[in-house]
Amino acid sequence: MSRNEITFRHATRADLPSIVCMLVDDELGSQRERYEDPLPQSYYAAFEQIDIDPNHELVVAELNGEVIGTLHLMFLPSISVQGSLRAQIESVRVDRNHRNHGIGNEMMKWTIERARERGAHVVQLTTHESRADAHRFYERLGFKASHVGMKLSLK
Amino acid sequence: MSRNEITFRHATRADLPSIVCMLVDDELGSQRERYEDPLPQSYYAAFEQIDIDPNHELVVAELNGEVIGTLHLMFLPSISVQGSLRAQIESVRVDRNHRNHGIGNEMMKWTIERARERGAHVVQLTTHESRADAHRFYERLGFKASHVGMKLSLK
DSSP: OOOOEEEEEEEEEHHHHHHHHHHHHHHHHHGGGOSSSOOOOOHHHHHHHHOOOEEEEEEEEEEETTEEEEEEEEEEESSSSHHHHHEEEEEEEEOOOOSSSSHHHHHHHHHHHHHTTTTOOOEEEEEEEOHHHHHHHHTTTTTTEEEEEEEEEEE | OOOOEEEEEOOOOGGHHHHHHHHSSSSSGGGTOOOOOSHHHHHHHHHHHHOOTTTEEEEEEETTTTTEEEEEEEEEOOHHHHEEEEEEEEEEEOOOGGGTTTHHHHHHHHHHHHHHTTTOOOEEEEEEEHHHHHHHHHHHTEEEEEEEEEEEOOO
């Protein structure tokens, strides 16, 4: 397959509609996001908090000037493991029209390299137990499914 | 059982030896921590980063003026779920001499209330798949084991 190069950059406020559009276009996301014009203000408020914090990187992947993927990379200082830095990935999405072309793989490789650059000792993430394809995808990248991810809803 | 009240507060630098002592006293922790006098400088460096960040709360539980438990509570802004705040718990430990007295339960109830106060929509954590007792403990508190926790070591 030949194609143009994917580039990565930090998201700007203007990318939020593209990001939310990808978050909502998903079996789980469709139940909890609101993709409207204008977007609910809560998305912008969260963006501001992420944008000012150097331990958070909201990332978009672009192909030919179009946003086709997103992920949220965060760096978490920790006392454990001798005070090591953890990298954590949340909210990984690839645009529906660009799936199954290896883009998720490139996004993860970029992210792992970024975590390494910043000195993280581990990259961690959780995926819903129903996402069997995602588990295989991350295992191919070297992730081990060593933990159980537990959530308590407060709303 | 009657006993004095457990109190909670943010950890100070002076609590680090007690915290690391609890982290190392564990099947997994014993392989990755270094409880020495003085403690390796990396623990203090991590503490400074946690201490200055209002989205991180390193917490100790005290009984009669003695530190008997610790956990690291973090608040993670997120675009997903309409820009909701997530609370995440890491590095939960109870001193070996005080286990099986409901202290972990009180620590978690305090933490869940704290997450609620700060407006988090979810509390999330992962536990090693080998910690079956921990899974039952968190399920009794209302957590759902809905996710697979995956880790990639970079060292």
